[in-house]
Amino acid sequence: MNTLGPVLLEAENLEVYRGETLALQLPKWTLRAGEIMGLIGPNGAGKSTLLLYMAGLLAPAKGHLSFEGTILQSTGDFVAYRQRVTLVFQEPLLLDTTVEENIGVGLRLRGIPKAERKVRIKESAERFGVAHLLTRHARELSGGEAQRTSLARACAVKPQILLLDEPFSSLDPPTREALQQDLGRMLRDTGCTAILATHDLMEAACFADSLAVLRAGRVVQCGPVGEVVNHPIDEFVANFVGMETLLVGVVRGCESGLFTLQVGNQEIAGTGDATLGQELTVGVRPENVTISLHPEGETSARNCFAGRVTLITSRGPFLKVELDCGFFLSAYVTSRSREELGLAVGRPVFATFKATAVHLIRK
Amino acid sequence: MDLIWEGIKEALRLLLTLDREVLSITLLSLALSGLATLVSLVLGVSTGVILALNRFPGKRLVISLVNTGMGLPPVVVGLFVSMLLWRNGPLGMLHLLYTPMAIVIAQAVIATPIIAGLSLAALQQLPSNLRLQILSLGASRRQMIWMLIKEARLPLLAAIMAGFGGVISEVGASIMVGGNIKGSTRVLTTATVMETSKGNFDMAIALSVILLLLAFAVNAALTHIQQRRRPR
Structure with missing residues (x-):
């Protein structure tokens, strides 16, 4: 640079x-x-x-x-x-x-x-x-x-x-x-x-x-x-910048730069300034979401949701996996992890992402 | 049948021996039509550049007029130029009627719209951003126009040849404003008309062959140019 x-x-x-x-x-x-x-x-x-x-x-x-x-x-x-x-x-x-x-x-x-x-x-x-x-x-x-x-x-x-x-x-x-x-x-x-x-x-x-x-x-x-x-x-x-998951919800809790957003029946943790009861839009980049077959308990990631695969599409060197976790979520995986995880439409999986991966878009 | 055969044989003899009269008529034709084309080149290309690079109200009308002018009947041009040059016409004091210069003027009037129309088309077929690219490389407007003309040089050459081809073969205007005076305004076409009406088929055929050869040369060159490819 x-x-x-x-x-x-x-x-x-x-x-x-x-x-x-x-x-x-x-x-x-x-x-x-x-x-x-x-x-x-x-x-x-x-x-x-x-x-x-x-x-x-x-x-x-x-x-x-x-x-x-x-x-x-x-x-x-x-x-x-x-x-x-x-x-x-x-x-x-x-x-x-x-x-x-x-x-x-x-x-x-x-x-x-x-x-x-x-x-x-x-x-x-x-x-x-x-x-x-x-x-x-x-x-x-x-x-x-x-x-x-x-x-x-x-x-x-x-x-x-x-x-x-x-x-x-x-x-x-x-x-x-x-x-x-x-x-x-x-x-x-x-x-x-x-x-x-x-x-x-x-x-x-x-x-x-x-x-x-x-x-x-x-x-x-x-x-x-x-x-x-x-x-x-x-x-x-x-x-336009590839933030494929956009979620709208209501702030249910906020404390020292951390907030909880209710999206549908789920609660998502994110970082940023928010006020209680406020309606917010947040975005999650697909490369920040990890998919696994079991809930990952030992990570620092605050967000872990059970969901089902709804669509798998090719994105050149990797694959885009769309999930239904009670809300829409998209993630990128390599073809190798797709094989290891045996990903297919309808398969139940867990999606994990950090609170810092949840970006505040509009207040 | 004999008449035609004899005519062709005699015509070949006139051509092969470079008959003095045939030669002088041909050279005069080339000189007058060449000069007229040169004048039309300056006027026509300028018109083409102005029309291609500027936007102004009534541009479409002007373009339609130019395109109509490309098919201007030579007899009509002959009539109007004669009227202008008549002793008591607006340009009568120049005493130009029945001089070689009158032919040059009439032929320039015929060729200018042809060259203008074709150079407009030549410039318009260049990529539309080329003008901006040349300016962006640091050219002034004048340099840009010159570079565009150089880029369109082949179709412009075609325009010149079309203009020349148009005037070397016209007869109506030349005979009306020139009068077919031997050694002064007698050109290939007017001479052909006269020799035919006098029954001198050998001479008429010889002159026609020259005209045909000129037309062929112009068209062969045109075809060659049109088959070339542009850079990407």
Whole structure:
């Protein structure tokens, strides 16, 4: 994780329209030097609009953008700003020429002499593993090679802020993973400030220091990754960050930061400030729930419930098990534990989770 | 039947021996239509760029007008350009009627909408985010436009050839504003009309063969360009 510097980019009272619709509304938004921000949200939430705006490519109806403390106003300001901030699109958008010329195009636009251009093209191409393709024509590249070239082109100009609009989403999984690693290394090595838009939480969580969750053109929550993932402020964010179990109940007891919540006929222990008789929503992340065949008496976990398996679905490397414990609960298990426990729909099991795994969502 | 056969044989002789008159008519045609295409290139591509990159009220109407203009009948253009250039017309003081320049003007009027319409299409078929990507890499607006034109160079080349193909083969406007004056405004098409009406089939066929070859060359090049793939 990079150490964060002063505020680099700031937007205030911003409203951006695309056509007739209000596509983005940011009362206040900041990006600090060295920060890598993950921008997540469903399709159409305004991720691309935000990036286009931060790239200096869209005019706002209201509000302004300031870079290093100076408000951008004239066309000249924006041209100068765009020389320091580069956007990488989802599709590679290469020019109809060689890989080398493509990577060098930003350098050429900045009037960098040929000798230096060559050095920087090579450096950037090596970073993204396309150095052996320099003489190749852009038309002859595979999807992964084209996206690598696009990233190398953006990084060749050493932007102060790199904006990435779902750069991996059109790639197959192995290609995507390799490219993610290269990009992650590049971001760490250079300490570059970046915003990565994605609809994949895991991708955002791998790269980012902070997460901003967008919904219908507004940032609904923004903060450090751990905070957003564990303490979503509402059900929308909770669903989006993979907090699959959401429970509503009434507080029956509270004492020194610990509360008991009645959900249906069961009582769940959680941590946080609550008042007696209050209605609360809490969330439990599926990876924090353990499934066993016998009640686990010897653990520090305060919550242990008997229940039945209602559904088992594959989640790639592991399985998602849905339980009925008098309330809905979902848990992740590996395929190995599924075999050991003999998990099948209808099987009675015990589910255990700590009080600290119960996250307060809304008061 | 003999007449045709003799005509073809004589035409081949005229072509193979590079007959002086055939050669001078061909060169004049190429020069006038080439110049007209050049003028249309500047006007047409500018129009295409303006239409492709800007939003303004009435844009659709302008595009419809340009597209209609792509099929402008040469005789109609000939009539209007003649009227403009008549001695007592609005541009009569320029004394351009029945000069090579009059042909260039009329042909430019024909080719400009063709090139404008096709360059608009060429620019619109580029990925819509390409413009933003180029700007984001640090280009000024002027640099961005130049890079887009370079990206669309092949379809733009096709537009130029379509424009050239349109004017080298038209006869209506050239004969009306040029008058088919030997050595001055006699071009391939007007000469073909005249030689045919005089019964000089050998000459008419020779000129037609040249026109056909030009048309073939233009189309072969067009086909070649259209079969290419864009980068991803």
